[in-house]
Amino acid sequence: MMEIGLNHYLVLSTILFSIGLVGVMRRKNLLMLFFATEILLNSVNISFAAISHFYGDLTGQMFAFFVIAIAASEVAVGLGLLIVWHKRHNAIDLDLMSTMKG
Amino acid sequence: MFEAIAFYLFSFLTIAMFYITVTTSQALYALSALAAGMIFISAFFFILGADFLGAVQIVVYSGAVMALYAFGMMFFDTTRDVKEKKGNKYLITGLATLAAILVVVIVSAPLIGENISAYYPMTEGAGNTQEIGMVLFTKYLVPFELAAVMLLVAMISGIVLAGKKMDLSLTLMSDREIIEMREEKNKKVLL
Numbered sequence: 001m002m003e004i005g006l007n008h009y010l011v012l013s014t015i016l017f018s019i020g021l022v023g024v025m026r027r028k029n030l031l032m033l034f035f036a037t038e039i040l041l042n043s044v045n046i047s048f049a050a051i052s053h054f055y056g057d058l059t060g061q062m063f064a065f066f067v068i069a070i071a072a073s074e075v076a077v078g079l080g081l082l083i084v085w086h087k088r089h090n091a092i093d094l095d096l097m098s099t100m101k102g
Numbered sequence: 103m104f105e106a107i108a109f110y111l112f113s114f115l116t117i118a119m120f121y122i123t124v125t126t127s128q129a130l131y132a133l134s135a136l137a138a139g140m141i142f143i144s145a146f147f148f149i150l151g152a153d154f155l156g157a158v159q160i161v162v163y164s165g166a167v168m169a170l171y172a173f174g175m176m177f178f179d180t181t182r183d184v185k186e187k188k189g190n191k192y193l194i195t196g197l198a199t200l201a202a203i204l205v206v207v208i209v210s211a212p213l214i215g216e217n218i219s220a221y222y223p224m225t226e227g228a229g230n231t232q233e234i235g236m237v238l239f240t241k242y243l244v245p246f247e248l249a250a251v252m253l254l255v256a257m258i259s260g261i262v263l264a265g266k267k268m269d270l271s272l273t274l275m276s277d278r279e280i281i282e283m284r285e286e287k288n289k290k291v292l293l
Contacts, residue, residue, distance in 0.1 A: 002106045012113045014206045021198035023124035035136050039120050042143050053150040058237045061152050069249040073256030075167050079174040080263025
């Protein structure tokens, strides 16, 4: 209990990932959906760093860096698209984005 | 001992913050809770000895990403309560937990195997930042450059999408059109 091992970090990562998934599934507002995806990416980063530490290998940290870079660019593009959508439709609800519905 | 205390404290704080982010109906609360959660996550990186990753986490997430979200929120009406989907709450929670456990099993399945050895073992006598520099600029140089190109593309797309009158091109317009556009702009300023 007092000795923190790899499993503790993996369990924490699971809990955070499930919180993020709950957010992705229940949110209707697109901005809140982006927040939930940030939680998903961060929870994965924790497990990468933990595996990197407990196996003495730097690969996990490298992948965490690339995940951070991808998250940053995702936010830039996503927010740009969201602003364009908000200018046109004056709403950012997910239900309105059904123009490709057959 | 101290590691255990820090781990449990910060895991409690992180889970609480992210729970607020997911469940609150105020966009501003969600943003603040998310920023706090990012800072608390960097504590795990410091506990795990990944100092540089922790610093990057604070700088990139709490600095850049949160500032971007704050600017983006100025465009949207954030005082209004966020409407929620009326779905089966237990089904959503169960499915999310199942999917998360599946992901962790997939990630940690190779760890159960016997013969695991480090590809790029940590060097003795070098700090974390130094080690990361050595690995990043030798073995991971090409992905690093690709990430740089991707960030550049993301930056340009962000500017083009969020900027005003980005659909006009001054090089493709005739001189008269440019003069007309400027006069129109001056009129708006004078009004």
